[in-house]
Amino acid sequence: MRVNKLVAISFAIIWSGNVLSQQIDQAYNQKIKEFTTDTRFLPKLVLDLPDHPTVPSPLKHFGHIIGAEGQLHRTEQIYGYYKKLAETSPSVHIQQMGQSEEGRRFFLVVIADPNSIEKLDHYKAQTARLADPRKTSPEQADAILADAKPIYYVSGGMHATEMGSPEMLMELAYRLAVSNAPEIKQIRENVITVINPVMEPDGWDRQVDWYYRYTKGRPIFDDGFPRSAPYWAKYVFHDNNRDGLQISQEITKSIFKGFFEFHPTVMLDLHESVPLLYISTGTGPYNHFVDPITQSEWQIMANHDIAEVAAQGLPGAFTWAFYDGWWPGYGIWVANNHNSNGRFYETYGNAGADTYLRDYSNARFAGDLASSKEWYRPDPATPLVNWSFRNNINYTQTGVIASLSYAANNGAMLLRNFYKKGFNSLEKGRAEGPKAFTIAKQQRDPAMAAYLAGQLMAQGIEVHENENQFVVLTEQPYRNLAVSLLTPQSYPKDAKFPPYDAIAWTLPNLYGVEVASKDSLDLDVNSLRLLQNAPVYQGKxxxxxxxxxxxxxxxxxxxxxxxxxxxxxxxxxxxxxxxxxxxxxxxxxxxxxxxxxxxxxxxxxxxxxxxxxxxxxxxxxxxxxxxxVKLPRVAIYHTWFNTQDEGWSRFTFDTRKIPYTSIDKDDLKAGNLRGKFDVILIPRVNGNAKRFIHGVDKKFGPMPYTKTDQFPSHGFPDSTPDMTGGPGFIGIDNLRKFVEEGGLLITLENSSTILAEAGLIPELTPVATPTLFHPGSIVRAKARKSDHPVLFGFPEHFDLFRGNGPLLQADKYNRDLMLVQYGDKPLKDEIPYDGKIMGMPEPAKKKEEAKKEEKSQPYVVAGMVRNEQEIIGHGSVFHVPVGNGSVLAFTFDPLHRFLNQHEAPMVWNALMHWDRLKR
Incomplete structure (x- = not known):
């Protein structure tokens, strides 16, 4: 929504200087004080909100202030307020950025002085020119810097239970649009602020409904009651912030679209998890392909924000001791991966708009108590805090204004750094190897080769082609990202703190595609064609x-x-x-x-x-x-206490156009499973056998998850009259009957352990590995039964992605149940005894066996594993006959985040051959 030029100029004249006197909204201020639990949690800067005569404050628009006890707003209410701001203020522009899986809209809200809003396309073009040093020389960049403005992107609401930022951002937007306070006016004039008000609108509406339906007014925070709706988006729960490599979900696509349209200089994502305010830098090790300039910016900006928060008197702010800075697949890492600066906050949230006594006296970060005074936490809060929704609003807003103020005062430096990082990446491509990566079009799965090329293009990496191959030339601004995605990662084994997430992401290994790294160009570059659209292999x-x-x-x-x-x-x-x-x-x-x-x-x-x-x-x-081949009737099981990986499984099936039915505890209890389904898939779930069997505590029931007029976002993607309880022992017994009657049960990662512990597959026993540390890495596996239908099409040795999951093993006499093992060496009890046996001739060691031992390959392909000897030789895939059917148990997740697609065909093989795995 743009105001026309005449209106904009008129507004600018009226709003400039002191022509329009600013009255402070005392009623709003009084309510802020009322809902803030301690004066130490009340910064002065939030108490000067103007009472503007024509632009409505949240109080005037909603009838209550932001952060009022018990008050939350659904997405259309939030968007409605921003539209009102855009209609009444020449400093506000709003634009749609796509739709969610359920049709809710993504928006971006842009706030700056009226002249910048009028020239928004110009400023976007300037940052786009700075993004590509091939088109912009250093001399041209200097001229652009004199005419460009830093674009600062602030986002909230990625995780639905983290409910402060979508509310706070409305108050911040009003403040940025109308306040003439010197600091705010400087931000408005020197920075273009882009707000993503609700990153995940589907999950937000579900969570708001959940709050009003179930958790509003509960007197105790940690009472065991579920604080979250069972689903956020249609598919992905908390992992919506782990999709930055796949770009598979609509939320991620909208973030990428916003980045490549605006090329923001800084992106700040607002989260809630730790007390009281964490400002990201991370403990390291930092990702090797992030420019040192960005790493230094993280430190400078974090310390600036900490100092500003301290200047406001707010206790409990800290940096460094949470998170690492390694995994590049977070949503906001679109900035760090593309020569910008991506950072985040974590504040203390109550998953709603109530006040609770919160106890974090035992919480530790980097080994230190969260309430201890440290170099990175100069002013800790008390171990117990009476924490309100408004406290959270105060903290987040103070930090964001501090960071925007830094950009307003250092815009030229931030823009220069943005250009310089692209320039550095380009120069590395010119001066260092590899010079190119080539992807042969004809591979074992040519469609995946084309898919890899398309994924690189989605990241903004240029891909060329000739008749036989795709070519990635490294002399380009996103050279660092290309090398990061196409070569193995090596996480330091001696890292002091455990990694925050997965530590390997080499796409060729995850996709099963051969990629060649070229240290010199042995091809005719002039003959290459630059791809404009993602390639798709069309079979013949x-x-x-x-x-x-x-x-x-x-x-x-x-x-x-x-x-x-x-x-x-x-x-x-x-x-x-x-x-x-x-x-x-x-x-x-x-x-x-x-x-x-x-x-x-x-x-x-x-x-x-x-x-x-x-x-x-x-x-x-x-x-x-x-x-x-008899195509099966497939069911995918979900619990009501954890839908994260079940969602990824459904997304994978839907994307692959493989039909299935979603089932839950009530279906297991009802029985007759074999009459309805041929295959049941139980994805990885959170918890143990006890939780799987009993589910959500029945003392909280009944808890319907159904769509009603009052709670319209509930009941999707599945519904139930009561979420409490689980399948119980009856449901487990019905699963057993399903298999005994000829069905195939597929279990992924810890669900395999759960069913082993529940007695459904007693042949498998959990393995204790006290010193094994196996964060998400790509490792080598070996087929022990290459002729088994589950392994059709796989070579003897292939790569797997595995994290810190449980291990299972069968007794030695049952090792024929093992289809695939980790590593290529046998377990100790499988190594043939080659010493002297009394009463028998001394055996001669076979040359073939010695030769085979010499060819043993390293276990870790990318990432890091400590004490890998504890896992090598153990089973990664088991096939256990049960009655007339089978259980196929994976001790890793072959459908992990739609990322390790090389492994998924083991699941597809099982579905194709479900009725003859035992033959």
């Missing part, structure tokens, strides 16, 4: 006929294509070769698919859509060489 059909062969390499989209084929032609027959077969001159490996009773048009359609190559064949396969 060769020949004509009614029998089609797909040579199988565990391509990611095969199962999807089979479902699509059956949807278009229910009479189509799908057959599989269970073992190596010779067809004329061709040697077809186990897993090769044969399609019959279909035609070239139908096969061509799925080939094109799913990136698969089919060949017509006249070979007369013998009946004994083929087995029918």
């Amino acid at each position: 059909t060769l020949g004509q006929g009614n029998q089609w062969v797909l040579k199988y390499n565990a391509q990611n989209s095969v199962l999807s294509a089979l479902f699509a084929l059956k949807a278009s032609n229910k009479n189509a027959e799908i057959w599989v070769l269970p073992s190596q077969t010779f067809a004329g001159q061709d040697t077809l490996t186990g897993g090769t698919l044969v399609l019959r009773k279909t035609n070239a048009d139908q096969v061509g359609a799925v080939a094109k859509e799913f990136g698969l190559d089919f060949e017509s064949s006249n070979h007369n396969f013998q009946a004994s060489e083929l087995q029918p």
Whole structure:
């Protein structure tokens, strides 16, 4: 919403200087004091909110102040207020930035002096020019710096239970738009502030409904009652801040869209988790591919903000001791990955708008008590605080104004640094290796090779192509990010503090794509074409006929294509070769698919859509060489206490167009599972067998999660008349019956341990690994049964992504249950005894075995593992027959965050061959 130029000029004249006298809103101030629990939590800067005659304050608009006890606003109310600001103030502009999975809108709100709002496109163009040093010389950059303004992006509401920032930002926006306080006026004139008011609108509305439905007015904070709605977005819960590499969720796409439109100099994301205000720098180790300038900016800006907060008299602010600065996949790291500056705050939140006595006396960060006085926490608060919603608002607003003030006073330096970081990345591409990365188009899964190229492009990395390969030239502004994504990570083994998240993200290994690193250019650069759109591999059909062969390499989209084929032609027959077969001159490996009773048009359609190559064949396969593929009826189970990884599983299935039914505890208790489903997938869940069986404490029930007129955002993506309780022992027994009656149960990571402990797969026992430290890393695995259907298309050795999850093992006499192991060395009890045996001739060591030992490869491919000897040789995938069915137990998550896509085909294999895994 732009005001026209004449109106803008008129407003500017009226608002300039002291023509418009500013009356302080004493009623608003009084309410701030009323809802703040201690004068130490009340900074003076929040007590000068103007009472503007034409621009409504939150009090005038809503009838209560921001941070009022018991008051929250849904997204349309929040957006409505910003629209009112834009209508009444020439300093405010609002624009839509896409829609969520459920159709709620993303907005950005821009605040600056009226002249900057009028010239917003100009200022965006200036930062875009600074972003690419190939187009802007240092001399040109100097001229731009004289005419550019820093763009400061502030976002809130990524995590739905962290409820202070979306409310606070409305008050901040009003203050920035109308206040003539010197500090605020300086910000408005020298900085373009971009506000993302509610980053996750679906989750926000669900959580607001949850607050009003369940948690408002509860007298004790830590009473065991769930403080969060079971779902936030349609798919992803807290991991919506772990999607910065995949860019798979709409929230992430909106963040990236905003970055590449505005090229903000700084991005500040507002969170809530720790007392009382944390300002990010992190303990390190820092990501190796973040420019040292950015690392220094983190320190300078954090210390500036700490000093400003201290100057306001607020206790409990700290830096350094929380988080590390390594993992590049957070949403706000779009800034750090692209030569900008990404940072965040954490404040103390109550998951609502109530006041609670909060006890953090035992909380520790970097080994120190959170209430201790340290060099990084100069003014600690007391270990217990009576903490209100308004306290939270005061703290966050004080910090953000301090940071905006820093940008207002140091804008030229921030902009110069922004340009210099891109320049440094470009120069590294010129002066250092690698000079290029090449991705051959013809690979075991060519669709994934094209997908990798597209993912790099989504990150703003330039990708070229010729007939045979995609090429990433490193002489470009985002060279550092390209190298980070395409080469293995090496996390320091001696790091003092544990990592905050996963520590490896090498995309070629995660996608199963071969990428070559080139230290010199051995190709004709002038012959390369710059890709403008993400490439998509379109599969081909060769020949004509009614029998089609797909040579199988565990391509990611095969199962999807089979479902699509059956949807278009229910009479189509799908057959599989269970073992190596010779067809004329061709040697077809186990897993090769044969399609019959279909035609070239139908096969061509799925080939094109799913990136698969089919060949017509006249070979007369013998009946004994083929087995029918019966596509399964699939269910994905979710609990009501943790939906994080179940959401990723659903997203993966939906993206791959694999049909499924979502089920919960009531479905398990109802029984007759085998009559409804062939396969049940239980994704990773949080907790142990006790929690899985009993679920949310029934003392809180009944707790409906249903859509009502009063709570319209509930009941999606699933609903229940009562969230409390779990499947109970009846549900566990019904799961057992499902498997015994011929079903396939697939368990991922700790759900495998849960069902082992629950007695469903007693052949597997948890393994104690007291010294193993295995943060999310890419490691080497070995197939122990390469001819098993679950491993069709996989080589003997391949990569897996694994974090600090539980381990399982079978007794030695049951080791044939193990399909895949970690590492390529056996367990100690599997190493053949090669010493002298009394009463028998002394054995000679076989040369083949010695040679095999010499070829053993390192376990860690990317990342870091401490005391890896505790895991090498243990099982990563088990197949356990139970009655007429099977349990396929993974001790890692092959559907982790839609990231380790190289591993997902093991799940797709299991679904394709669900009814003959035991054969």
